[in-house]
Amino acid sequence: MHSAHHYSVKSVGRRLSIQECKQQGFLLIEAMIAMFILAIGVLGMASLQTMSIRYVQNAYFISQANIAVADMADRMRINKLFMVDGGMTAYQFDGNIDQNVVQCISPTALCTAAQLASYELHQWQQGLQSHRLPLVKGLIDIDDTSSTHLAVIWDQNRDGQLDHSCSVVSNDGCVELSIQL
Numbered sequence: 001m002h003s004a005h006h007y008s009v010k011s012v013g014r015r016l017s018i019q020e021c022k023q024q025g026f027l028l029i030e031a032m033i034a035m036f037i038l039a040i041g042v043l044g045m046a047s048l049q050t051m052s053i054r055y056v057q058n059a060y061f062i063s064q065a066n067i068a069v070a071d072m073a074d075r076m077r078i079n080k081l082f083m084v085d086g087g088m089t090a091y092q093f094d095g096n097i098d099q100n101v102v103q104c105i106s107p108t109a110l111c112t113a114a115q116l117a118s119y120e121l122h123q124w125q126q127g128l129q130s131h132r133l134p135l136v137k138g139l140i141d142i143d144d145t146s147s148t149h150l151a152v153i154w155d156q157n158r159d160g161q162l163d164h165s166c167s168v169v170s171n172d173g174c175v176e177l178s179i180q181l
Contacts, residue, residue, distance in 0.1 A: 058156065061154055061156065062173065064131040064133060065152035065154065065174075065175035066175050067131075068124065068127060068131065068138065068152050069150045069151070069152055069175055069176075069177045071124070072120075072138065072140070073148075073150055073179050076091055076140075076148065076179075077179075077181065079120065080181055089142055090117035090118070091117050091140050091148070092140060093138065093140040094139060095138055095139055097121075097122055097126075101118055101122040102118070102119060103119065104116050104119040105119075121138075125138055128152060133173075134154055134155045134158060135154060135160070136154040136155075137152070137153050137154075138150070138151070138152050138153075142181075147178060147179075149176065149177070150177045150179070151174060152175050153165075153170075153174045154172060154173045155172055155173075156171065156173035157171040
């Protein structure tokens with residue numbers, strides 16, 4: 001006694017009304033629009049993250065350059081006592097390191113004031129490079145009124161070229177300090 005269940009074709013494969021046909025695929029379009037909006041949001045967040053990292057790195061570079069400029073200003077103030085004739089022009093520096101530097105670090109080293117200045121400048125430039133600033137250079141300009149302008153310039157725009165001054169139109173990073181010795 002098998003009882004066979006017969007389903008009417010009408011109940012299983014019923015026809016869709018015109019209203020139901022118009023709404024078919026509507027959820028798919030909603031899902032696609034939602035994914036598009038989500039993708040734009042994620043791309044915006046990625047862009048903000050990239051800009052945030054760039055600003056944090058620039059802030060780090062500025063703080064390292066400020067430390068380096070203040071360090072050299074302090075060295076110059078201390079060594080001014082050893083400059084007998086007030087000839088602080090030994091600290092005039094265009095960023096090029098003298099390779100024949102006398103090591104003035106031991107108590108027995110007898111260095112002249114000019115050798116001490118050369119040693120300090122060499123140490124300063126080496127210290128700038130250890131701060132991991134890209135293509136960094138330190139500059140010191142002493143004018144006739146004993147006003148001293150110290151600057152640290154680095155390749156902020158990463159174009160491989162370094163400007164030679166802290167100007168407003170420069171695309172490179174720069175920290176500048178003016179002191180009176």
